[in-house]
Structures are given as structure tokens and as C-alpha cells.
Amino acid sequence: MKLIILDRDGVINEDSDDYIKSPDEWRPIPGSLEAIARLNEAGYQVVVATNQSGIGRGLFDVETLAAMHEKMHRLLAAYGGHIDAVFFCPHAPGQRCGCRKPAPGLFAEIAQRFGVDLGGVPAVGDSLRDIEVAQAVGAQPMLVRTGKGQRTLAAGKVSGDVPIFDDLAHVADTLVNTGEMT
Structure with missing residues (x-):
């Protein structure tokens, strides 16, 4: 089975420092939906792992997230x-849960649900915490420049062995056309 794990905000949809709090605010990044469809066509199961602390902060509820x-x-x-599953952490940062990235809880749940070892599985994100959780579980972290990606790169904490892509469309093109992540 081919599996890919995607962060949501900043990878699939536009991100905001004020949080995405409603369906009206949820807008896809140009090319991201087509990229997911290409990944599906190439045999990938696409899973989303996303921190949604807006729930824990009281900015929106689970029904709004749905x-x-x-x-x-x-x-x-x-x-x-299509997306095969969405895993989310509803907790605010101070709640010290095991599922808020960079903690590995969401990824462990994905591994269990899909019955796979996450070693080498592409995990695409736009923040350092996305990179850290992928590395912690042995997945292959991939950083996109969309969302907070440029800011993450500018902070200088992303190691040189993490592939960097302009956006999810570039990730999909690379995986589908070459099967490689660099």
C-alpha cells in the first residue's frame, strides 16, 4: 500500500495566523486538490493529520470542523x-496531549488504523512540528513553501536532508512521475 500523510492548513488550504474557523474561510491552495487527485490516481491513500487547536481555544466547534x-x-x-481519513488534534497547546504535533499520537493512530509501519512514508507539512513528528516516527518529512513553509525555512531549523517543494502540486508531480522524493 502506498500512503501519504498531509498536514491540512498551509498544505491543502490557505492558512491564517487567525486560524481557519469556518467553511467560508477554508479555501484550497491553487493546485492542491488536483494534486491529491493525481496521488489517488497513482495509487496513494491520502491521509490528513492536522492540529486544530481552534477547538480547544473555543474559536469553533467539532461540528464546524466537520x-x-x-x-x-x-x-x-x-x-x-478523495481523502481516505482525517485525523485531528482538538487540543490547545497547554493541554499537554499526546496527539498535538510534534507529539506522535496522530501518526501512531494512522499506523494502527491502516496497519502499516510509517517508515519512509511521505509526510508533507509546512511547519517545523510537521517535520519533527515525521522524523520521530521514521516517516519521510517533506516541507512545502506554502502556508508557513517560507517562515519555517527562514527560521533555519530544517535540516538539509528534508526535501523542500514549492507546494503540494510539486510533491505530487515528483512522487507520481519519479517515485522519488528529492
């Missing part, structure tokens, strides 16, 4: 693509 994800699924279906 409505955002329904919009994502609906728009993606128009391109012939």
Missing part, C-alpha cells in the same frame, strides 16, 4: 480525488 472537512471532500471530489 463542515470544513465536508467542503474539502466535496471540492476534492469534483477533481476525482
Whole structure:
């Protein structure tokens, strides 16, 4: 089975320092939905692992998050693509849970649900915590420049062995066309 793990905000949809709090605020990054459809067509199961601390902060509720994800699924279906599962952490940073990235809880849940070892599985994110969790579980971290990616690069904490891509479309093109991550 080919599996890829995607962060949501900043990878699939536009991100905001004020959080994405409603379906109206959820807007796909140009080319991201087509990229997921290409990955599906190439045999990848696409899974989302996302921190959604807006729930823990009281900015929106689980029903609103579900409505955002329904919009994502609906728009993606128009391109012939789908997401196999969405895993999310609803906790605020101070709640010290085991699922908020960079903690490995969401990734452990993915491994268990899909019955796979995450060694070498592509994990695409736009922040240092996305890179850290992928490295912690042996997945292959990949950084995109969209969302907070440029800021993450500017901080200078991403090691040279992490492949960097302009966006999710570039990741998909690389994986689909060459099967390699560099």
C-alpha cells in the first residue's frame, strides 16, 4: 500500500495566523486538490493529520470542523480525488496531549488504523512540528513553501536532508512521475 500523510492548513488550504474557523474561510491552495487527485490516481491513500487547536481555544466547534472537512471532500471530489481519513488534534497547546504535533499520537493512530509501519512514508507539512513528528516516527518529512513553509525555512531549523517543494502540486508531480522524493 502506498500512503501519504498531509498536514491540512498551509498544505491543502490557505492558512491564517487567525486560524481557519469556518467553511467560508477554508479555501484550497491553487493546485492542491488536483494534486491529491493525481496521488489517488497513482495509487496513494491520502491521509490528513492536522492540529486544530481552534477547538480547544473555543474559536469553533467539532461540528464546524466537520463542515470544513465536508467542503474539502466535496471540492476534492469534483477533481476525482478523495481523502481516505482525517485525523485531528482538538487540543490547545497547554493541554499537554499526546496527539498535538510534534507529539506522535496522530501518526501512531494512522499506523494502527491502516496497519502499516510509517517508515519512509511521505509526510508533507509546512511547519517545523510537521517535520519533527515525521522524523520521530521514521516517516519521510517533506516541507512545502506554502502556508508557513517560507517562515519555517527562514527560521533555519530544517535540516538539509528534508526535501523542500514549492507546494503540494510539486510533491505530487515528483512522487507520481519519479517515485522519488528529492
